[in-house]
Structures are given as structure tokens and as C-alpha cells.
Amino acid sequence: MSAQTTLILLKPDCVSKGLCGxxxxxxxxxxxxxxxxxxxxxxxxxxxxxxxxxxDKPFFPEVANFMKSVPVIALALSGDNVIERVRTLLGPTDSRKADKGTIRGDYGGDMMVNVAHASDSPENAEAELKRFFKADEIFAR
Structure with missing residues (x-):
């Protein structure tokens, strides 16, 4: 196993429904x-x-409006193989296809209203963490 850090965004539906905790x-x-x-x-x-x-897709304005509708919570989350394991814990991006017991299966609605964004690779995690956090906002434990 390898220690990794990934980005999670708790989306507007998660925040507005009080599911962050x-x-x-x-x-x-x-x-x-x-x-x-x-x-x-x-x-x-x-x-x-x-x-x-x-x-550049025609549905992007809908995604942007949803993601701006309520502030989101950005997380830097670490652990062994955290990227793969978080994505498994969340379930498929389309909540309608997610099994009960996964976060999206329990709380998500559809492809966009799906509780959280999670980085899908080490390269994307690195870029996304830099996009949402300054270097001094991620702490060692």
C-alpha cells in the first residue's frame, strides 16, 4: 500500500442536506x-x-450553477491508497447506479447531485489539491 493525499469536494447537495458530518x-x-x-x-x-x-459541453452551465449554488467543503484526505479506496466508498459517479451502503448510493440523487467529487488519479489529486489549497493549508499528522 502507498500513502496518498487526495482532494474531496463535499458538493452543494451534501452541504445543504446537512450530510457533511x-x-x-x-x-x-x-x-x-x-x-x-x-x-x-x-x-x-x-x-x-x-x-x-x-x-465546452452544453450541460456545463448547469454543472457550474449547481456547484456555485451553495459553498462547498474542500478536504485534503490522506491514507493508504486513499484515491482508490475513497472512490470505492463513494460508489459510481452516477448515484442511481451506486449500491446502498456506498455514500452516493445512500445519499446521492443522480450524475451531478452525487454528494462529493473525488480525485481519480494521483496526478489529478496533485493538481486538484493545488487548485483548492495553498501549501500552508495542508497539515502533516
């Missing part, structure tokens, strides 16, 4: 360590950068 509890119960956490209001500029792979 439950999601954090599941992450900590799985043995992950919170190394950074903050609430932020996302901007069009950050969203275009973060979602650059879909920024």
Missing part, C-alpha cells in the same frame, strides 16, 4: 486522515479550470 464520519471510520478542510464559494474561473474536460 456523516460523510466525514465514514471517511474517518475508514481510517483516512483529514489534513486540510475549508468551506469555499466556487467561482466560474475555478469551475472552468476544475471541469476543463467538460467546460
Amino acid at each position: 456523516e460523510v466525514l464520519k465514514r471517511f474517518e471510520s475508514a481510517g483516512f486522515v483529514i489534513r486540510g478542510m475549508k468551506m469555499i464559494q466556487l467561482t466560474d474561473e475555478v469551475l472552468k479550470d476544475h471541469y476543463s474536460h467538460i467546460a
Whole structure:
């Protein structure tokens, strides 16, 4: 196993439904360590950068409006193979396809309203952590 740090964004649906504590509890119960956490209001500029792979799609404005609707909570989460293990704990991106017992299966609604974003690779985790956290906002434990 390898120690990694990943980015998690607790999305507007998670925040507005008061599910942040439950999601954090599941992450900590799985043995992950919170190394950074903050609430932020996302901007069009950050969203275009973060979602650059879909920024030219016709549905992007809907995604951007959703992600700006309520401040999100950004987490820097560490642990052995955290990227893969968090994605398993969350379940598939489309909550309608997620098994009960996964975070998205229990609390998500669909492809966009799915509780959390999680980095999908070590390279993306590194870039995404830099996008949402300054170096002095991620702490060692």
C-alpha cells in the first residue's frame, strides 16, 4: 500500500442536506486522515479550470450553477491508497447506479447531485489539491 493525499469536494447537495458530518464520519471510520478542510464559494474561473474536460459541453452551465449554488467543503484526505479506496466508498459517479451502503448510493440523487467529487488519479489529486489549497493549508499528522 502507498500513502496518498487526495482532494474531496463535499458538493452543494451534501452541504445543504446537512450530510457533511456523516460523510466525514465514514471517511474517518475508514481510517483516512483529514489534513486540510475549508468551506469555499466556487467561482466560474475555478469551475472552468476544475471541469476543463467538460467546460465546452452544453450541460456545463448547469454543472457550474449547481456547484456555485451553495459553498462547498474542500478536504485534503490522506491514507493508504486513499484515491482508490475513497472512490470505492463513494460508489459510481452516477448515484442511481451506486449500491446502498456506498455514500452516493445512500445519499446521492443522480450524475451531478452525487454528494462529493473525488480525485481519480494521483496526478489529478496533485493538481486538484493545488487548485483548492495553498501549501500552508495542508497539515502533516
